[in-house]
Structure formats: C-alpha cells, structure tokens
Amino acid sequence: MKQKYLIAFLLIGFLMFAAPATAQESARAAQHTETPIEGLSIYPNPVTGGKVFISSSKNHDKIIEIYNVLGKSVYKTRIRGRELDVSTLAPGIYILKIQEDKARATRKIVVK
Numbered sequence: 092m093k094q095k096y097l098i099a100f101l102l103i104g105f106l107m108f109a110a111p112a113t114a115q116e117s118a119r120a121a122q123h124t125e126t127p128i129e130g131l132s133i134y135p136n137p138v139t140g141g142k143v144f145i146s147s148s149k150n151h152d153k154i155i156e157i158y159n160v161l162g163k164s165v166y167k168t169r170i171r172g173r174e175l176d177v178s179t180l181a182p183g184i185y186i187l188k189i190q191e192d193k194a195r196a197t198r199k200i201v202v203k
Contacts, residue, residue, distance in 0.1 A: 129149065133198055138200060138203065151191050
C-alpha cells in the first residue's frame, strides 16, 4: 500500500514540474522563430574600410542595430541603400541585427 502512495506521489510531483518546463520551452521556441531575409549578403567581413554593404533580394529599407559582445546596443539606424557606415565603432566583434519589413536576421561582424 505504501508503494502505491509513493508511486502516485512521485508521478504527481514529476507531472507538476515537467509540464511547466515544457510550456516554457515551447514559448521560447515560438519567440525565436524569425522570418529570414531572402538573399541577405553582408560584406566585407571583417570590415576594414569603415563601411559594410548589406544587400538582399528586396533591398527595402532596413533597420540596423549593432550590439557589442556584452549585449549593449552601440548603434542603431535605418538605411535606405546598401551602405552602412561603421567607422565610429572601435575594432572588435559585434552582433548585427537587421530588420527588413517583417523579416529579421542576426549576424556577427568583425571590425578591424
């Protein structure tokens, strides 16, 4: 009889803790679903001349955010063409977040 209570208690405990974790994982997966930017090209990488060229199939206006390796936003702008001026950035590794219409992409760039 004690074994049945123990098994029931363990089963209930397992279900209480396992279900929320699964729901959290599903929510995280849904948050990270991005529509990719078709034909995205970022060059040159590493950046040596202070300019990065960002092109895509649509070439619509893009919202650009640049983060340092600590996750701090260091630059935000909107570009209408393909050219992004990064001459004000110190040499280092940066995360480039690009949004074009509803599509988004994240890339790493190196500034020398």
